Amino acid sequence: MTTRKEVNELLSRTNIKGREYIDVSQRIQGFWELFPNGRIVTEELEDNGQRCKYKASIYNEGDLLATGHAFEERKGMINSTSYVENCETSAVGRALGILGIGSTESIASADEVNGAVALQNAGKDPLAAAKGRLWAAVKSYAAEHGADPKAVIQGVEKRPDAKMGDPAWLASVAAEFEGA
Numbered sequence: 001m002t003t004r005k006e007v008n009e010l011l012s013r014t015n016i017k018g019r020e021y022i023d024v025s026q027r028i029q030g031f032w033e034l035f036p037n038g039r040i041v042t043e044e045l046e047d048n049g050q051r052c053k054y055k056a057s058i059y060n061e062g063d064l065l066a067t068g069h070a071f072e073e074r075k076g077m078i079n080s081t082s083y084v085e086n087c088e089t090s091a092v093g094r095a096l097g098i099l100g101i102g103s104t105e106s107i108a109s110a111d112e113v114n115g116a117v118a119l120q121n122a123g124k125d126p127l128a129a130a131k132g133r134l135w136a137a138v139k140s141y142a143a144e145h146g147a148d149p150k151a152v153i154q155g156v157e158k159r160p161d162a163k164m165g166d167p168a169w170l171a172s173v174a175a176e177f178e179g180a
Contacts (some may be wrong), residue, residue, distance in 0.1 A: 004100045007033050013144050014136070022102035024093035025144050028061040030101040038096075042088050050074050054085050056091035058099055059082055068095030078133070078171075078178065130170035137177035
């Protein structure tokens with residue numbers, strides 16, 4: 001039988017400001033490895049068109065193992081179009097973190113931390129924030145699809161419409177990868 005420790009050691013990590021974080025997609029893979037008969041159930045608690053709340057419940061063979069909650073507002077580059085999806089994903093990531101999957105250093109996922117860092121940087125340097133968001137999205141996409149993130153970025157740079165100095169264009173490309 002595989003243990004949480006063994007699964008956590010296999011999960012890919014993202015280094016953000018010297019700390020290791022694990023993406024929600026990795027946590028989900030770890031969950032299925034540990035609990036092939038498990039279930040991840042999400043519930044929308046609120047959505048008034050401007051903000052939402054989600055609850056994620058983690059089960060194995062009918063037993064509730066953990067819950068996680070998240071709250072998102074419909075503002076900012078990512079959340080202006082994807083606040084519900086981000087909220088649901090955050091709730092799942094938090095529930096799995098509480099269960100001990102992918103939370104060796106922090107319950108926050110790489111996605112949550114990258115989002116917070118990008119938000120902090122947005123007021124300082126929109127281009128740097130957009131590049132950071134794109135890099136985070138590409139790394140997550142590459143990890144899920146077995147690709148080299150540097151090669152993916154090189155492909156983005158070679159697009160005929162590439163505008164690597166335009167924060168709005170970079171944000172739109174990041175959104176493509178976040179939705180993939």
